[in-house]
Structure formats: C-alpha cells, structure tokens
Amino acid sequence: MELIILLKRKHQTHNNKYKTRLSLLFYFLKGSKRYFLLSLIFAGCVSVLDLIFPKIIAFTVDRIITDTDSSASYTGGFFNYIVERAGGYEYIRANMYLVALFVLLMAFLAVTFRYLFQFFNSLGAESLIKRIRDLLYDHILKLPMSWHSSNHTGDIIQRATSDVETVKNFLSDQLTNFIRVIVLIVLSIAFMASINLPLTLVAVILMPVIILYSLIFHGKIASSFLKVDEMEGRVSSIVQENLTGVRVVRAFGRESYEQDRFVSMNERYVNTWIHLMRLLSKFWATGDLISGLQILFILVAGSILCVNGNISAGNLIAFISYNSLLTWPIRMLARVVADMGKAGVSIDRIQYILNSEPEDFEDPLKEQDSFKELSDPKAIRELFKKDIEFKNVSFSYKEGAMALSDISFRLKGGQTLGILGSTGSGKSTLINLLDRMYDPDKGSILIGGTDIRSLDRRGLRENIGLVLQEPFLFSGTIRENLIIACREPSEEKVKKAVKTAALEETIRDFTRGYETYVGERGITLSGGQKQRLAIARMLLTECPVMIFDDSLSAVDSETDLRIRNALKESDLKATRIIISHRISTIMNSDLILVLDKGRLIESGSHEELLSLKGKYKRFYDLQNFGLE
C-alpha cells in the first residue's frame, strides 16, 4: 500500500514537469534563445531599413529632383543634414550618382542585416530542433515497455518526426516571421501616418476585413484538409495491400477487381482534392480582389489629396510603396495564425511523450539498503549465477485479463528450463517479468534470494541475455549488429559466438562477410538467419542467464539441434530458459513448465511429464503422429 502511495506521489510530480505548452516551449528553447533574440534584433533592423528606402525616394523626388519644398517630415532633418554634408542640393543635382551611392550604401546595410537575421534564425532553429529530437529520442528509449506496447509505433514516429518538424517551422519560421510582420506593419502604419493621416486611414480600413476573412476561411478548410489526408491514406493502403498480397491477387485471378477498387478510390480522392482546390482558388481570387481594391482606394484618394496640395508627389510615391509593403504581410498573417493552431496541437502531441514516465522513475525499492549493496557489477554478475525463483507471481496487462496467475517455481543456477504452451498461455509474459520489462502485480521474483525489483534495470538486463522470436536487427553491418551490446570483443570471441549460433557458413557465403549490410539498406536475411544472428549477438554478452523466447522457430530442426548441442558444450555455464512449441527443443531440459491460459498446469522433467499423461503427453503425441 505504501508503495502505491509513493508511486502516486511521484507520478504527480513528474506530470507537472511540462504543465503548459509555454513551459515546454521554454524548455525546448534552452540554448537557442540567444540566437533567436539576435535574429529578432536584426529583423527589426531589416524592417526599419526597408521602410527608410521609400523615404529616401520621396526625399529625392521632392527635394532634389522637383524641388517642391513641401511639409517637412521628421526624417527630413536627417536627410537635410546628409545633403548639407555632401555639398548641398545644387552639388547633388549636378552629381546624381551620389544619390545612387547613398542608396547602395543603405542597401548594403540592409542586406547585411537581412543575412544576419536569416543566419541567426536558422542557427536558432537548428539548435532547437536538435535539442527537441535528442530529448525525445532519449526519453522514448527510457519509456517502459508498457508504454511502447500501448502506443502505436506509427503514431510515435509521427510525433517524433512530423510534429517536431511542425514545431520547428513554427518557432523558426512562423514565429519570427510573425514578429517581423507585426513590426513591419506597425512601423509602416507609423511612417504612413507621418506622411498623411487621412490616407493612412484609407489604407488600413480594409485590413481587418482581410484578416478576418482569412481567419474564417482557414478555419473552414481545416476539415477539408483532414478529409483529403484521410482519402490519400486509403488510396495508399490499397496500393500497399495490393503489393504485399500480390501473390494472392494473382493466384485468385482478381486483378480486375483490384483495379476497380483502386480506380474508384482514386477518383474519390481526386474529387475531394478538386473540391478543396476550388475553395482555395476562390479564396486566393478574393484576396487578389481586396488588395487590388485597396491599391485603387489609395491611388484615387492619394491623387485627390495631391491635386489639392495636401501631399507631395514624392510622398505619394513613398506612400504607395509602404502600402505595397503591407499587402503580402497582411495576407500572410492569417495563415500564420491558422498554422499556430496546428503547432499547438503538435506541441501537445510531443508533450504527451515527454510527460510519460520513464521506467526507472518508479522503482519503489530504489531507496532500500540492499539496492546500494549491489552497485558493484561483479557482485551482480555473481548473483545471477544463482537460483531463479518465482514466488506466487501474478500479472495482467489489462485489468480483468490475467496474463499470469500464481506462478511459482525454482530453477537452480546453471540448469535449463523449458517452457511449453499455446499462444497466449503466458510464456512471453513470464520472460518479460524476469527481464523487468514489467513488474509483477503480486508475488515476487528472486534471484539468489534477492528481489529483482531492488536491482537496477540496466544492471539486471546486462546479465540476462534475451533472444526474441522475431529479433530486431539494426541497419548496419553484421559485425556492427553482433557487437552492439558489448564493447570491443576480441575477434576470437566473435568467431566463437558465430560458430555456436551456426552462422559461420552463412556469413562465409556472403561476399562481404562480416561487413555485409543488413536491414533497411542491405540484404534481407531469412527469418532463420536473423534468429541465428540474434543468438550470436546475445552469446557475445556472456550473460549468466540466457533466454530463448521461441527463437529457434524459423531454424530447421537440424540446425536447431546443432545450436543446442553447441550451447551445451560451450564453456559458458549459463542458466538457460528455452521457450518453444517443439517438444524436441525442450525435452532435454532439467525442468519443464507447461503453461495454459496463464496457469502453470504441469511441471517436471520430460519423463515425469510423460508419465503424467496430461497436456504434455498430448503435445508430444501430436508432434510425432504419422510415425510408424
């Protein structure tokens, strides 16, 4: 009971780690904040310079070219000062290239800032995405098996790739752009207002309309996008199924059925898209119309004001330039806002992973004294050579469905245990408990008299070698796969392990031998070859406890026997646990357990079990029927 309370308390503290989206964002931004800050400062400089250019032009047109001394604006003093320093108006009129040079100088400044803005922005973004990826990967590896089996692989990958990408785009692209656009809009309006207030009002009057319209529209089409995605998924899965089931399709002669199915789904998919594109085209066209009208308003109002002498020609040109600077940012703004929603969803999805508890978080016996005693790796290794005992162990993955109930047995150190049972009888669960992928709900598992829950998971797993029925190979060479769990084993050891696993000849047959690529980029190994490679990989760890979870199923009986004999003869005096459907694989074990629906129904040696005339005997007879 105390344990549960302890667990619950810890559970809560952990979940508070990244409570809100914002706190998570700040956590991600650690280390990249200064780059983003720098990039924002430069972005501000870029905006200011962008806005000064129309001013230069207005000044040049009004003062230098036409010499119509109109109302002085506040920067007028600054330009005046420069003109005076450069030699006065007359001198500049005689040497117009000076204006050109000044523009070039300002342009150089502007592009330098633009470069710096982009550079620091991407430096920030890349540091950020590296941090998010590293954090996520590290965390995913630490999450317990129960988490991994209750979440879809595809979904986790989706979260770790495209959601991360969305967050990155949001922070590096959209957010900085958003801030830049806001700065640009505010400054433009200020500059415009400084030139002429009534005209500015004309310019901004349509702004809220554009923003509101875009927001409503983006909200509306979000569902259409989802629908298109879903349709694409369906088309894609028809192709996938057709390809993986190509033999069935051919053998049943169902090509035309498959074709019809595909063509009609394809048609539906395309029509959904066309519907969406029609909406989008309408949206873009309306946007064009509104901005075109806005330009017209300014042209008309501007020319009326200009004719009445309320604004100079140069300033009108400047005003038109400011207005054109505004058009796109405003239309973009709505999209950024719409994308913010998406980024928010992605952050939540990443948060879900990071807020799940890593497996060593909940070690309830960690604080006990026995835990510290065994921190010495050698002591732990010695411990694992001793007896393994299950004491009234019960476990269920889901409430109400017992995977194991009340299992007790004792296996002497160095002996072999065989486990037999149908699919779903709890064989693999038993192994998962021993390897601490899960902890039992009731009862305890002892190794050399020590409860395994008081052992560090990693220390425990380093001493239990496990080969799965469908072993996972990493993309890389055969050698890389072999030595992944042990640091630089001697060549001799590798050879020996390979020989024991009956993999020698297979490797010899490959032209590149140990350097043959397997997995994604290399050749595909057969199921049996994979299993044997996994066995060799496990042997190299020299664990005192070795578990073969149905890991010889894809190997033919002859090789199976060869491997078992080699294991027996090897100088590794390991405690072995073998799970199999084949009686021949386990019949020579010192102790055989027969499991059925999570219960231990028979146990003993081969002869004892045969004489029981129970389930074991039935299995034995089944596998040998047809023999005279």
Place this chain on the structure above:
Amino acid sequence: MNERKSHGFFGIAFLLPYIKPYRKKILIMVSLGIVSSLIDSLYPLFNRYILDHNIALKTLDTLPFLIIIYIALLSFQVWDNYYTTYICSRLELWMDRDLRNKSFCHLQTLSFTYFNKHSVGYIHARIMSDTGKIGELVSWRFMDIIWNLSYIVCIVIVMLFVNVKLALVIIVLIPVSVIIILLFQKKLLPLNKAVREINSKISGHLNEGITGIHTIKSLVAEDRMNCDFKAETLNMKRASVKTAHHSALFTATMTFMSYAALSLILWQGGQLTLDNIILIGTLSVFMSYALDILEPIQNLIKSVSILISIQANIERLRELLNTESDVKDSKEVRERYGDAFLPRKENWEELKGDIEFKDVSFIYPDGDEYVLKDFNLKVPFGTNVAIVGETGAGKSTLVNLVCRFYEPTKGQLLIDGRDARERSQGWLHANLGYVLQTPHLFTGTVRENLIYGKPDASDEEIFTALKAVSADELVKGLRDGLDTDVGEGGNVFSTGERQLISFARAILCDPRILILDEATSSVDSVTEERIQRAIKTLIKNRTSFVIAHRLSTITDADVILAVRDGRIVEQGNHRELMAKRGYYFDLYTSQCVKYRDE
C-alpha cells in the same frame, strides 16, 4: 546514361500521351496566364498617368475613367487568376489520377521477377509520390515558367516603350543576375540534397529506436543508440546551418541587386527628370520595375531547376511502365480467352487437372544457374505432390512454374495434355487455389476475405468451406461473425487462425489444382493439429502441391520431391525414400523425436 537522353526533352516526350487529353485546357490555361502577367505589368502605368497627368496638371478630370478602367482590369484579372488556378489544380490532379491508375493497372500485369527485384516501399513510392511530382510539374511548374517568362517579357516591352535608355539600364542587370542565381544554385542544390539525406537517416534511427525498443532494452544498448543518434542530429545541425548560410547569402545578394537597379534608375532617371526629358511618373514606373523584375527571374530559375530534378521521378516511373511481364499470353490466346481485366469466360474449357513437366529446364530471370534441368514428372489428376527440403533450398520453384508465375526456360508445362501457354493465365488462375506460407488477409471483413476468389458465394457455401477446414467455430465465436473486421493485415487473428481462414478462402473456389505452402512460423500444437486435419480435407479430389516443413504431415503423399541447393535430389513415396537411406531419410530422422532417441 546515353539511353536517358534518348527519350525527349526533359522526359516530356514520355508524358505526351498523358498530357494529350487535356491539351485544350492547357491551351486556355497558358493564354489566360499570359494575359494575367500582361495586366500585372501594366499596373505601374496607372501611377505614372496619375503622377504625370492628374498631379502634374493638378486636375481630376480623367479620374472616373481611370477608376473604371482599373476596376475593369482588376475584375478581369481576378476572374482570370481564379480560373487559371482552378484549371491548373484540376490538371495536376487529373494527371496524378491518370498516372496512378495507369501504373497501378500495369503492376497487375507484371510478373514476379519485378516484385522480387523491387521492395514494396519502392514500388509504393513510384505510384504514390512520383506521379504526384509529375502532376505538379506539368501543371504548377509549367504554369510558373509560362507566367514568369511572359511577365519578364511584358515588363521589358513596356519599359522599352516608355523609355529606351532607362529600360536598357535594367535589362543589362538581367544576365548578371541570371549568372549569380546559377552560381548559387550550383552550390545550394547538393547542400539541400545532403540535408535531405541526413534527415532520412534520422528518421531511420528514430524508426529503429521505436520498433526495436524491446531488443534495445534487453541488450542495454540505450547509451549507444543515443550516442549514434546525437551524432546524426549534430551532423544535421551543421549541414543545415551551412545551407542556411549560403541561402541567406543568396537572398542578400539578390536583394542587393534589386537595390542596385533602383539606385541606377535614381541616378540615370533622376538626371533625365532634372533635365526635363522624362516626368516623375515615368521615373516612378521604372523604380517599381527595378524592384519587381528580379523576383520573376528567381522564380523562373527555381522552376527550371525543379523541372530538372523531377527528371529522376519521370525516369523511375517510365521504367515501371516500360517493364514488360516475363509471362505474357500470346495475341491469339488473348483474343480467344481474354486478359486479366476482360476475361472471355465463354471460351474457357473445363480444367481437368492433369499436369506434366516435359523436359523442363529453368533459370530464374535474375539468376544464372539452372535450377531445373530436363525435368520430367507426370502428375495425373488427384495426385498429391509434396516438396521437402531445408529453408532456402528452392522448394517454391516447381510451384512458381505450375502457377505460371514464371515460364520454363526450356521444355513444356502441359496442363490436360496441352502446353500451358496455349491458354490464358486467367483461365489457369481461375482453377487454381493457392495458400501462402504467410497467410495474407486484406483489410475488410471476414466475409470479404473469404469470398475474395468467389465474390458471389452464399453464406451457406462459406460455412461449408469453413466447416471443411474446421474453422466454423472460430468464425461463429467472433462478435460480428462473418462481418467482423479482420484489422490491418488480419491482426485480429493469430497466425494459425489466419492460416485456417486462408484455407477456407482457397477451398471456397473449389479449385482443381491446389498449391499449399506450409507455414514455417510456429503455431501451437492444438492449432497445428487442426491445420493438419484441414490439409487432409483440402487435398482430397484435387491435384495438389504441398511445400512441407514438417515431414510428419506428408508421409502419405503420392510423390515426394526432396530439394537440396535448388535441385531435386530424390523422388518417390515415403516408403521408397526411407528405404533409400539418403537425403530424405536424414531430413526425416532429424525431425522426429523417436528416431533421434535411439
């Protein structure tokens, strides 16, 4: 490499037949696009007119006309843009659809050589992503090129009309900027490619970390995996920042070029205005052109480089569509019996089920060694042939020939005494049942899967078939019975159960010839027993070929072929082969507990 150049300008020649149905639409799209770019290039002239006429002369007399013309132009252009984008997007989607349909249907006719050579992922990408890229190319990319090109041309013409001297100032900058853009492109393309490659490596790592989690944990390889991953993300950061540096430099240079154009106009144009040769309006027109002209040039070059990069996609799709099946029915056969999509069942003879291999020699199309040489075997109707041997010994070769997944290199396969090539593949497959080693179920309900080979089967027939393989209890026990969803890849069922379902599926068609590839994956003994019983029912009254892994199941086969290293080494029934004390004897004794104990 030479071959690549031979199929037309940018692979367009290959695409022509697919573009052809839409040529009218394309014509409309192109003309509307050109008109739109023309209108775009005219807008600055409004500013000029207002500045030079209304403002300079301080009059508002023509303003109403101006407004009307502007609104007319604007409305036309808005409609034009709307219509162009709509046509363009439809064109893209239709092209996608046609290419996808075409390649999917073509795949249905390809022989297994193709499927063995290419992974599912590879073929899937051809159908789903290459087609999309090509659709985008002929619609949006093409439109981009047209629009930008005509926009540049229009601006140049308008400028030349307004003032030749100032126009030349801007035109001179065009080739300079083209060279700069090309130089940067050359630098940026490989950098972008490198980033994409690292990115896919990172995804690969993630994928491994997640799918291999059980193995990683049990091997305590977390630190090592983390270390590798961090090295890769660091690589990514470096490459991306380097790319960003170059692309930021590129933007900066291009922006600087625009301003350079502006400053030239201010200098030269300002001088001209001062000298009263041109008016302020003209100057303002040139200032806006100076700032506007570089963007379409950049876009144009970008579109062209995309066009070039899509060549790889076109090439790969072309390869798929140009691949021909190794197994093809002759023209006469197709005329008489129809093809896979339009079978002419009225001409199909009944298949009796006598099979004979006559002097058959065979080499796999991608191999170089004979796996069968002058092989002769008569399999009269009702015979049960068992093929045994170790994993990878080549047991499926004979079966592949019987199914006509491959044709014999030499010799003949006779069905009912006639060469198999004299009848269509469809005819043979309609009479053939095939149960795979790894039973493949399609997404859908149990019923949909069962009637896959016989769409008009009644529930009664279905249950008779299920009962024959003792799977009726299994289906009845399901919550929705026959209408239960089998889940992705049939994952609602265990491997053994899937095996039984696929037995029922095969038996429902009542085929004359049955091919059975026994499952290697482990099935528990109770299910195993049911499967063995089902097999005995299945092979009754049919010609059957069983690829066996557990020898105890085939001891009463009529003919046993023992295969080793791709060749048939022994042939005979169980008693004969055991008496021989050869390879079969070794295989058999190594599997049976009783023998080994002795």
